[in-house]
Amino acid sequence: MANVATTVPGPLARARHWGAGFRSRDTWAAFAFLSPWLFGFVVFTAGPMIASLVLSFTDYSIIQTTHGVGFANYTTLYHDPQVRTALRNTFVFTLLAVPAHVIIALALASVLARVGRAAGFFRTVFYLPVMTPGVAIGILYLLIFNGSYGVLNTGLGYIGITGPFWTTDPNWVKPGLVLMISVWSVGASVVIFLAALVGVPRHLYEAASMDGAPAWRRFKDVTLPMISPAIFFVVIINTISGLQTFDQVYTAFFNQSTPYGTNASLMYAIYIFQEAFTFFKFGYASALAWLLFGIIGVITAIQIVVSRRFVYYEGNSRG
C-alpha cells in the first residue's frame, strides 16, 4: 500500500476529510447498494424496535387501554427474582454451549477436510439435526435423556458411568440442554469452518512441515490464525443466539404436554415470551427484551475488542 503521512492531522482537518466523504461518488454509490437494507431497516426493523422501546415505558397489554408508566417496568425488572434466575441460566448455558459448539465443530471440520470427496455425505449427515424440526427434537429429548431408561444413560452404563437424571435434576438440566442444542446443531458451523479450512494456502503447511513442525504445531500456528476470522464469526453468532435460546428448550420443558420447566431451565427468552404472550404484559416484556439487547451489545463489543488481538486478518489494510 502507498505510504501515508506519518503525522496525524488535527481534528478540524479530520472532520473536513470526513465530511468530504459525502461528496465523493463512492458514497453515493455505496448508499445505492445499501438502499434496500436501509428501506427495510427503517420500515420493518427500526420501526418495530423503537416501538418496542416506547412500549417498555407503558403497560401495553393489547387488550386494555395503555398507560405510560415511566420507568416502573425497569424498576420491577430490577427487583424481579425470576429475572436473575433467567439471566443466570442463560449465561451459564451460553458459557457452556459456545465453547463446546466451536470446539466440536472445528474438530469435525478438521476431520472432514481430510476426507476429500466423501465429505459431501458427511456434511449432510452433520447438518441433519439442524434440519430436524422442533417437534421431533422435543419428543426425542425426553426419550434419549430419560434418566432411567434413556439411550444416553444406557450407553454410559456400558462404559461404567451412571448417568445423571438429565431431565429432572436441576444440576444436570443445563448440561443436557447444551448437549442437545449446541452439540447437535454444529452442522451449520461445520460448513462454515470447512469452507475456511479449505481456503488455507497449502504452501504455508508445506513450509511449516519443511521446518519440521509437528502436526499440532502446524494446527496451532498455521490453521488457527488463518481461520481465526471464521472462528470469530461463529463465536459471535452463537453467543448472540445462545443468549436468545428459545425453541428447543420451550418444546422440551414448557409446552402444553410437558409443563415441567423449572428454575433450572428457564431461559431469558422464554421468560420474555411468557410475560408477553401468556401474561399479556407486553410493556414489561419489552423492557426485559431491551435489557437483553443491552447485555448482548456489551458482550459483542467486548468480543470485538478482544478479537483485534487474536484475529488475524490477511494482508492489506481495509482502511
Next chain:
Amino acid sequence: MPGWRTSFAITSLIAALGVLTFAATFASAHSTSTKAGTLNIMGFGKGDDVAESRAAIATAAVGGNVNRPSGSFNDQTFLAAVASGNVPDLVYLDRQKVGTYAAKGAFLPLTSCIKSQKINMKQYRQAAVNEVTYKNQVYGIPEFYDVRTILIDNDVLDATHTPIGWLNPAKPAQLLAAAKKMVKIENGKVTRIGFDPKMPEFFPLWAKAYGVDILSKDGLHAHLNDPRAVKALAYTMSLINAQGGWDRFKSFRDTWDFFGSANQVAKDQVGAWPMEQWYYNVLAGSSPKVHITALQFRNLKGQPINYETGSAWAIPKGAHNTAAACTWMKTMTSTSTWLAAAKNRAALRKASNQPYTGISTGNSVADQAIYKQTYTSINKYFDEAVKKVLDVQRFSFGIPASPASAEFKAAWNDAVTRVLAGQQTPKQALDQAQKEAQNAINAAK
C-alpha cells in the same frame, strides 16, 4: 459530480421514504368488511365426529355461512387479531382462560345473549358455569366436562394383596402404605409405580381433599399457602419419595406407552392413579381385556370430590356477528345436539367394532340422556367405570375465573415443580407462589 448537498439529499430521501411508509401505515384508517352474515370462529377447526356432527347442526342453525379456520385456540393468534381490530365473532378455548380475558375486557358478557336466546343455564354443570363467571357475569358457555376418578389396576392389587379400601385419599396413611406395597424398584430403577398422585397437574384436587380451595370463589383471593395446602403438597411428596423419588419416578413414567396396546395398565406398570375420564375410552379400545376399577377421589372427610376442566365458547369484544355467535353457542351445547352427536358416535363405533363409553358434555341433562339412550355394555369392568364417571360429576369443582388465571396457574405449577425437584420445601414454595399469585391478581383486577 453532484454536490454534497445533493447526495446527502438523495440518501436521506431513501431513508425518508422508509419513514414515511412507516408513519403512513399508522395514519390510514381502515375497515375490513366481512361478508354480511358470516360467522367467524377461532379455535374450532375440523375435529372428530362429535365435534363435526354438532357443528353441522349448528351451521344449519345460523344459516350456513360459517368460517372455521383450522387449529385450536392460540393466544398469539388471538392477540394479533385483537391488536389489528379484526376479532373473530366467536372463540373456543380452555375454560380456565376465560377469566383473564374477561377481566381484561376482551370478551363480552353474555347476559343479553342468554336472555335473548333463552339459553337455559341450569342445564350446565354448576362448577363449569362458575369457571366462566367473573364478577357475577357469565362470559362463556361451557362445553365438555373432564372429570377425574382413581383408575385402579385390579391385577396389581391382587398380586400384592393390597386391599382396595386402602386406595382412599381420605385415609392418607393407608394410601401411603398401599403405594409402598405396590411399588417395585429393581436395580435402582422403578419398574412399577404403586400410586401416582399426578403432580403437579392435580394439585388443586389434593388441596381440596385437605379442605382448602386454592382460589376463592370470586377469583380474587389465592390461598396457596394455606397450611392445609402445604400439608397436601407435603403428603404427595411423601408418596413420591416412598416410590423412588421424583427423578426415578418420573423417568419411569415417561416410558409408558400411554395410548398403545402395551399401555401401563395392560403391562401392570402402575397400581392406581387419578385420571381423566376419556382414558377409559382409550383403554377400552387399545386393551379391552384389562381388569380395572374406578373409584371416586375423596377428601379427608370421606366425601367424594372431583376436579373438572373443559372448554368454553366466548364472544370477543368488537365481534360483528354476535347474534349468530349466540345461536351457535346455544345450539352446540343443547341437549338435543349432544344426543344426536352421541348417537352418531355410538353407531360409528359399533360399525368399526370399537368401544364407546359415552361423552362427558358439561350439560347434565344431556349426560343423563346420552347414558340412557346410547350406552351399550362393554364388559363389567368398563360398565362400572362409566357409571362411576357419571356419578362423580355432581361432586365437581373447578378453578373459579380470575383476572390473572395464567399467572395463578403458573405460580402453583412452578411451586410444585420446585418442590419436586428438591429445590424448596413445600412451605417455602407455596409461600412464594402465594405472593406471586396474589400480586398478579391484585395488579390485574
Next chain:
Amino acid sequence: MSEASPVQAQGPAQALPVAPPIAPGRRFWRPPTGNPLGRALYLTVLALCTGVFLYPFVWALSSSLKTRNDFFDHNSRLVPHPFHWSNYLDVFRGVSDIAYKAAFGNWLWNSLWIASLAAVTVTLSSALVAFGFAYFRFPLRNFFFGCVLATMMLPGVVTLVPTYLIWNKIHFTGPGTFLFLSKNQYPLWAPNLFGSAFYIFLQRQFFLGIPRELFEASRMDGDNYWTMFWRIAVPLAKPALIVTAVFEFKASWTELQKALIYLRSDDTFTVPRGLKNLLDLYGPSNGGHGDYQVIIAGTVLATLPMIIVFFLGQRYFVEGIATQGRKG
C-alpha cells in the same frame, strides 16, 4: 476512490474477520496422502460421529413407520417390523374418527414457494448490501454496520406485535391475493427483499476477502460499480451466496412463529403450521388418541425437501472455491 488514510477509524467494522481468501492462485486443499492408519482413525471417528448425528433422524424415520402401539414402547426395536407405510398416507387422508383431511400437499407447495422466494431474495439483497459495506468507504459506514449487528441483538418476540401492526395497516393481514400470492404469506418472505443482518454479515466477510487489486484492475478498464459487483464480486463469493440460500431456505422452511400469527386459512398454511395443527388435533385433550406416529411421518415428509436442497447445495461450498481458484 479514496486512498488509505490513517484517519479512518479502525472501528469494529475493520476488526471483523476476513473471509477465507478466494483469490486466484490459491490451491484447493487436498487431503494428505498420509499413512493409512491415520486415515482409518479419521474414518472411525467420523463413523462414530455419524451415528450420533444420524440418530435423531433415524429415530424419526423409524418411528414414522411404526404403529401407534409401538411408538412409545421404549423396548421396541429401531427397525420397525413390519413397515407401517400407511402412516404416510394417513398424513394426507386423516386418522380414523377425525374428520380433518390435512392439506399436506398444499402446505408443501406453500412452504416450497415461500422458502424459495425467501432464499433467493435474501441472497441477492444481502449481497448488494454486503458489497456496499465491504467495498466502499464512506462516512457513517461503521455506524450503519453497527445497526446491522444491532438488529440481531433484540429478541424477536417483542417486535412481533409492532411488525404485525405495520402489515395490518397496509392490509396484508386480511384475505385476498396480491400478484397471485396470498397476501397473508407476504410477511413471511417479503422482508427478505431488504436483506437480513446475519447474511449481510456473512457475505461481507467473504467480499472482504477479495483482493482490491481485482477491483482496481476492472476500474481501470472502465467498469462501473454494478459490473464490479456482478461480474467480479458475486462469482468469487459464490460459496457464500449458496450458503446463504441454503441456510435461509431451511430457516424459512422451519419458521413457525410468523406462520402462527399471519396465516389464517388452511390452504395458505406452511408445513410447520400445518404440523402444529395435526399436533393439536391428535393430542388427547381434543379427543385424539395421541397418533404421534402420523405426526412424525409428517415431520419426516417435511424434512425431506430440505435435505435435498442442502445436499444439492453443499457440493458448491467447497468445490466452488476450487473452481474459482483455478479459473483465476
